[in-house]
Amino acid sequence: MHTIHAARTPAPSHASTTTPRRADLYAAIHKALRRAMTDTLTRLGALDTEDPADLLRTLAQAEHLLDMLRSHLQHENDFIHTAIEARRPAGARRTADDHLEHQGSIAALQAELRTLRAAEPSMRPTLALRLYRHFALFVAENLQHMHIEETANNAALWALYDDEELHALHDRLVASIPPAEMMDTLRWMGPALSPQELAALLTDMQAKAPPAAFAAVMDLLRPLLDPGRWVQLTTALGLQAGQPARAAGVRA
Numbered sequence: 433m434h435t436i437h438a439a440r441t442p443a444p445s446h447a448s449t450t451t452p453r454r455a456d457l458y459a460a461i462h463k464a465l466r467r468a469m470t471d472t473l474t475r476l477g478a479l480d481t482e483d484p485a486d487l488l489r490t491l492a493q494a495e496h497l498l499d500m501l502r503s504h505l506q507h508e509n510d511f512i513h514t515a516i517e518a519r520r521p522a523g524a525r526r527t528a529d530d531h532l533e534h535q536g537s538i539a540a541l542q543a544e545l546r547t548l549r550a551a552e553p554s555m556r557p558t559l560a561l562r563l564y565r566h567f568a569l570f571v572a573e574n575l576q577h578m579h580i581e582e583t584a585n586n587a588a589l590w591a592l593y594d595d596e597e598l599h600a601l602h603d604r605l606v607a608s609i610p611p612a613e614m615m616d617t618l619r620w621m622g623p624a625l626s627p628q629e630l631a632a633l634l635t636d637m638q639a640k641a642p643p644a645a646f647a648a649v650m651d652l653l654r655p656l657l658d659p660g661r662w663v664q665l666t667t668a669l670g671l672q673a674g675q676p677a678r679a680a681g682v683r684a
């Protein structure tokens with residue numbers, strides 16, 4: 433069975449209230465992951481093991497999330513840890529070690545998912561509760577881990593790089609992500625961000641992405657956002673809220 437860290441004392445926040453917010457490579461994706469993890473955990477807790485459709489759907493979401501988390505930690509290893517250690521040798525060791533442990537936890541949870549899916553109906557409630565509890569511990573570990581990344585690793589990045597370099601690093605990381613994975617991420621990220629953060633993200637995308645790709649993102653987000661948030665977003669982007677997103681996404 434995978435091991436889980438005992439609760440750790442949170443690292444202090446390095447956010448200052450008197451200086452402008454620095455480029456933050458972690459904030460948006462971690463909000464998306466917190467939403468995806470807590471939603472999936474809640475669904476695992478509410479799972480009806482006597483309903484084959486619920487079982488299929490919930491386990492598929494959990495499996496998909498684990499794939500997303502494995503991919504996410506690889507992006508962090510390849511781009512963010514590499515950047516920290518290029519200017520501060522061993523500067524990312526703590527969170528790199530966490531990632532090794534997370535890979536083991538992900539594999540263990542995937543094995544539990546497969547066991548539950550294949551189990552006799554009489555065994556399912558016990559296995560579902562076991563999976564839910566182990567998944568909760570994994571989420572707890574990830575919440576602690578992401579806080580360390582957002583405080584200690586951000587402090588390192590901000591000391592070692594200026595914002596222009598960090599934006600370029602972010603763009604290289606995002607460019608490495610296949611379109612399908614990007615859409616999956618945006619599905620969680622859209623409703624997880626503040627309206628101002630989402631508007632900034634999509635303003636950047638509107639300027640850089642092909643119109644059809646931008647329109648596809650807007651179509652994806654529309655049913656996921658509260659109507660008020662959708663109006664707020666389209667207003668910020670200079671689009672008309674009432675139009676179909678696909679038409680609204682391509683500006684005259």
Ligand SMILES: [Fe+2]
Pocket residue numbers: 505508527531577581
């Ligand atoms: Fe991480």
